[in-house]
Amino acid sequence: MEKVKTTVFDPIDYLEDEEDIDLYLDEAFKTNDPDFILLCMNDVARARGMAKIAEEAGISNANSSPSFAVILKLLDSLGLALTTKTKVPT
Numbered sequence: 001m002e003k004v005k006t007t008v009f010d011p012i013d014y015l016e017d018e019e020d021i022d023l024y025l026d027e028a029f030k031t032n033d034p035d036f037i038l039l040c041m042n043d044v045a046r047a048r049g050m051a052k053i054a055e056e057a058g059i060s061n062a063n064s065s066p067s068f069a070v071i072l073k074l075l076d077s078l079g080l081a082l083t084t085k086t087k088v089p090t
Helices: 020-032 033-050 050-057 068-077
Strands: none
Touching: 020 033, 020 050, 033 068, 050 068
16 A cells, blocks of 8 residues: 655645735634634734734733734734624525
């Protein structure tokens, strides 16, 4: 039997430009899963340079659960804005 080669999937390998990041986070927010959203925001920060983004957002402890204010600062440091829109009924 032939061995199958696999590689570790890392989403930051696919976050190449602003459009990729917008689409990625848009889909993350559609899940309404706060842990998943934070994971995806972490991916974006890693893609952009985690240390710089954390410093700009004033995040000192990556192991703590960030407050909403810190999340807003993180989005701002990523050049993103949190917006809302009316849900389309399913």
